[in-house]
Amino acid sequence: MFWADELAARLTGPQVVNDSKTPSGTVHVGSLRGPVILDVIVRALRAAGLETTLLYGVEDLDPMDAQALLTPDAVERSMGIPLAQVPDPVGDGHASYARHFAERFIDTFAGLGIHPDRYYWMSELYAAGEMDRYVRVALDRAEAVRDIYRRVSRVERPAGWLPVHPICPTCGRVGTTLARDWDGQTVAFDCLPDLVEWATGCGASGRLAPFGGAAKLPWNLEWAAQWSHFGVTIEPCGKDLATAGGSRDRSDAIAREVFEREPPINVPYEFLNIGGRKMSTSKGRGAAADAIAEVIPPEQLRLLFLRPRPNQAIDFDPDGTDAIPRLFDESDRIAAAAAGREVKGELPPHPERLFAAALVDPHADLRAEADAYRPPFAHLALLLQVPAVDLAERVVAEKGEALTPREEEILAERRTAARAWLDSYAPERARLEVQAELPAAVGELDPGQRAALASLAEALGTVAWSGEALQAAIFDAARGGERGVELPPGRMFAALYLAFLGQPHGPRAGWLLASLDRPFVEERLRAAAALDTLPA
Numbered sequence: 001m002f003w004a005d006e007l008a009a010r011l012t013g014p015q016v017v018n019d020s021k022t023p024s025g026t027v028h029v030g031s032l033r034g035p036v037i038l039d040v041i042v043r044a045l046r047a048a049g050l051e052t053t054l055l056y057g058v059e060d061l062d063p064m065d066a067q068a069l070l071t072p073d074a075v076e077r078s079m080g081i082p083l084a085q086v087p088d089p090v091g092d093g094h095a096s097y098a099r100h101f102a103e104r105f106i107d108t109f110a111g112l113g114i115h116p117d118r119y120y121w122m123s124e125l126y127a128a129g130e131m132d133r134y135v136r137v138a139l140d141r142a143e144a145v146r147d148i149y150r151r152v153s154r155v156e157r158p159a160g161w162l163p164v165h166p167i168c169p170t171c172g173r174v175g176t177t178l179a180r181d182w183d184g185q186t187v188a189f190d191c192l193p194d195l196v197e198w199a200t201g202c203g204a205s206g207r208l209a210p211f212g213g214a215a216k217l218p219w220n221l222e223w224a225a226q227w228s229h230f231g232v233t234i235e236p237c238g239k240d241l242a243t244a245g246g247s248r249d250r251s252d253a254i255a256r257e258v259f260e261r262e263p264p265i266n267v268p269y270e271f272l273n274i275g276g277r278k279m280s281t282s283k284g285r286g287a288a289a290d291a292i293a294e295v296i297p298p299e300q301l302r303l304l305f306l307r308p309r310p311n312q313a314i315d316f317d318p319d320g321t322d323a324i325p326r327l328f329d330e331s332d333r334i335a336a337a338a339a340g341r342e343v344k345g346e347l348p349p350h351p352e353r354l355f356a357a358a359l360v361d362p363h364a365d366l367r368a369e370a371d372a373y374r375p376p377f378a379h380l381a382l383l384l385q386v387p388a389v390d391l392a393e394r395v396v397a398e399k400g401e402a403l404t405p406r407e408e409e410i411l412a413e414r415r416t417a418a419r420a421w422l423d424s425y426a427p428e429r430a431r432l433e434v435q436a437e438l439p440a441a442v443g444e445l446d447p448g449q450r451a452a453l454a455s456l457a458e459a460l461g462t463v464a465w466s467g468e469a470l471q472a473a474i475f476d477a478a479r480g481g482e483r484g485v486e487l488p489p490g491r492m493f494a495a496l497y498l499a500f501l502g503q504p505h506g507p508r509a510g511w512l513l514a515s516l517d518r519p520f521v522e523e524r525l526r527a528a529a530a531l532d533t534l535p536a
């Protein structure tokens with residue numbers, strides 16, 4: 001069984017699925033793994049007939065704690081201030097720093113088919129008093145919380161420590177304050193210059209009632225409070241939080257022992273690692289979720305996260321590699337398997353189920369989607385680089401019949417993706433220029449290569465003008481054609497690349513030739529073959 005269906009099979013009753021994020025800066029594409037997993041769980045639960053609600057929260061009352069993300073003049077002003085109170089650093093119309101980064105991230109959800117039933121902003125929940133009862137319980141049971149930190153995570157809090165962060169009424173910082181002396185109505189607080197390294201408190205002290213947004217809970221309590229407040233039954237989390245004695249264990253214990261509620265089911269998931277090096281930002285688009293979503297269409301982006309099980313890490317390095325074309329190829333293999341066609345090589349488990357999970361529309365006609373013609377990504381990337389080529393016409397020739405309206409959409413999506421890939425992430429070797437004149441490099445061809453090119457030129461008259469047919473003709477010509485001279489395929493391909501591109505490597509040769517006009521190809525092959533005396 002597919003892992004999400006396994007989960008659904010062991011549940012009964014209404015379900016609430018939750019996730020949340022601190023919008024502390026540009027959100028990396030790997031952060032989409034959580035929302036995609038959440039969505040697939042929600043779809044599986046609903047398909048199993050369980051009434052299911054999907055929630056997505058933004059931890060925007062968390063303090064600004066990353067100096068590198070601020071302009072130098074904003075550091076002193078903004079460090080330690082709740083993200084909801086820090087100005088939008090770009091100034092493109094968002095109400096705050098938190099709104100800027102959270103909304104740019106959240107805006108990618110709909111395109112990926114992820115539709116939370118409700119978004120919530122912690123700054124609003126606190127301000128509306130909806131966290132008050134949890135703040136009160138946490139303060140009343142501060143000793144129990146201290147004991148959990150000690151027992152679960154071996155973290156020792158000093159005597160009298162209180163699980164609440166007042167927001168300093170003088171300087172507005174939340175990261176710099178320490179609370180003590182809960183009297184049932186108010187706490188005493190100090191805003192300390194040296195409590196944390198990343199922000200400097202103003203030195204104010206006093207008493208305040210920690211309600212209605214005047215204070216926030218530490219993360220582990222806030223997390224458990226969300227579970228109680230919304231009745232959360234399932235919450236996947238990243239493996240960094242899910243280690244033994246780690247954040248999730250603490251919040252689970254707080255849920256049980258402080259808020260007296262069973263914590264939600266966890267579906268821990270591994271990270272997506274972007275290569276071993278920093279993504280270049282000069283020509284590339286970087287690894288921001290919204291930037292990657294502009295290059296990889298939703299179906300393939302969902303598949304990137306779903307092909308491995310949640311507990312398996314994903315290595316993905318789009319910059320200067322074939323990672324994106326390979327993702328499309330894998331997507332096409334899975335679609336072919338879902339359509340019942342024979343597929344070479346190893347397939348992931350449950351390819352049909354995986355295919356459905358990757359689709360943006362959970363109610364799509366699976367058979368029609370799987371049957372749709374999907375032009376290979378590498379072929380489109382090639383066609384886009386050949387001058388004056390009618391891309392749609394070539395794709396129709398490759399398919400062998402007119403495209404359906406859905407196939408037109410797929411083509412348009414892939415054309416955009418291939419264009420964006422060439423403009424940003426593609427390696428140099430994927431870039432090519434068909435030479436208008438016979439390249440001087442054909443002087444390097446040996447007699448065997450010339451003979452094979454001549455054979456191919458002769459055979460072309462009867463070959464269908466499609467990538468597949470031409471690829472087969474190229475192999476035939478390498479095997480000797482009419483002249484009976486065998487040439488290793490690698491040398492045959494090198495000869496073709498030299499003749500057309502002036503370099504010894506290139507994309508799949510059959511598709512390269514199919515992207516060009518037949519008379520041009522025939523003439524070029526003959527010219528390259530005739531450079532020297534052919535063997536008898």
Ligand SMILES: [Zn+2]
Pocket residue numbers: 168169170171172173176191201202203204
């Ligand atoms: Zn202060």
